[in-house]
Amino acid sequence: LEPQEYAEVVRVAVEVTAGQVPVYAGTGGPLPLARQFARAARDAGADGLLLLPPYLVKPPAAGLVAYVESVAAATELPLVVYHRDNARFDPASAADIARLPHVAGFKDGVGDLGHLSRILSAVRGELRGADKPFQFFNGLPTAETTVTAYRGLGVELYSSAVFCFAPEISLAFHHAVREDDRELVDALLTSFFHPLVSLREKVPGYAVSLVKAGVRQRGLDVGGVRPPLVDPAPEHLDELRRITEAGLAVCAGAGAR
Missing domain, CATH: 3.20.20.70 (Aldolase class I)
Structure with a gap:
């Protein structure tokens, strides 16, 4: 800026x-x-x-x-x-x-x-x-x-950068850590955080680009990133959506317990 x-x-x-x-x-x-x-x-x-x-x-x-x-x-x-x-x-x-x-x-x-x-x-x-x-x-x-x-x-x-686009997941993980709920911590790491890291590591700068893309996918048009960063490729946007949905599903299941 x-x-x-x-x-x-x-x-x-x-x-x-x-x-x-x-x-x-x-x-x-x-x-x-x-x-x-x-x-x-x-x-x-x-x-x-x-x-x-x-x-x-x-x-x-x-x-x-x-x-x-x-x-x-x-x-x-x-x-x-x-x-x-x-x-x-x-x-x-x-x-x-x-x-x-x-x-x-x-x-x-x-x-x-x-x-x-x-x-x-x-x-x-x-x-x-x-x-x-x-x-x-x-x-x-x-x-x-x-x-x-x-x-x-x-x-x-x-x-937590995740809090910017999936606060439900971020807060659920934080509460699970504080309550020593290892089952929920492991479920969120396996379904959401580890896949997100794998996606993030595919392209330099995705630590920023994926967050902005995630915010857009959740309904707020924040625009793209500026050079020298690049916005996520279409297939990576699809993968981000699947990862987010998987994390939200774990949170929903935990809330129903």
């Missing part, structure tokens, strides 16, 4: 949610733009920020910390740092950013659980005794497939 579109999206999200849930707006990319987007989100009424990686290059740990520090200083909003792609933190740099006043969370999109375990220990040790709220999130694509593994490390929060 260009800056004017971005500001409008955040403003509409704030208006529609009307204070019922917090709105965290994404920012990132080149440092001047990341700071500009952060201020635009604040002015549009956002409650916080999700900081995505900087542009292109793989920076050293000290550069990443300086990047986070500079964006965090652009506003007073709480900021969650997204650990993914070229924004790879080691335990020491993760502890460094956790100390920053406005940094309120760490979202893992790498999926190296051994490395994440070391980051968890470093950050928890750094913040032990400090009166500062701090959250860890599972931010992998189709995070439901790794929820139980992350919960084993004490990371219970995750983001």
Whole structure:
């Protein structure tokens, strides 16, 4: 999104949610733009920020910390740092950013659980005794497939792209995990989430394209994706519809139990 579109999206999200849930707006990319987007989100009424990686290059740990520090200083909003792609933190740099006043969370999109375990220990040790709220999130694509593994490390929060187009499935899975309903968890993984991942992996960028297509299939015309992403092929749209119907059928069966 260009800056004017971005500001409008955040403003509409704030208006529609009307204070019922917090709105965290994404920012990132080149440092001047990341700071500009952060201020635009604040002015549009956002409650916080999700900081995505900087542009292109793989920076050293000290550069990443300086990047986070500079964006965090652009506003007073709480900021969650997204650990993914070229924004790879080691335990020491993760502890460094956790100390920053406005940094309120760490979202893992790498999926190296051994490395994440070391980051968890470093950050928890750094913040032990400090009166500062701090959250860890599972931010992998189709995070439901790794929820139980992350919960084993004490990371219970995750983001659900599926919620955008099949909230019934997303919520049913979340409740099943919390209630330790292994039968329903396994049924939803087998019928819906694992097939969705297989479909997602057929074409780069489908992690976004399939979500928008799923929203359209559920009745809201949100348009397609922009280049360099591509919209799903017709046969993949048919497959997405079958997968969604299978997941909804499992939810309906669980509700009838």
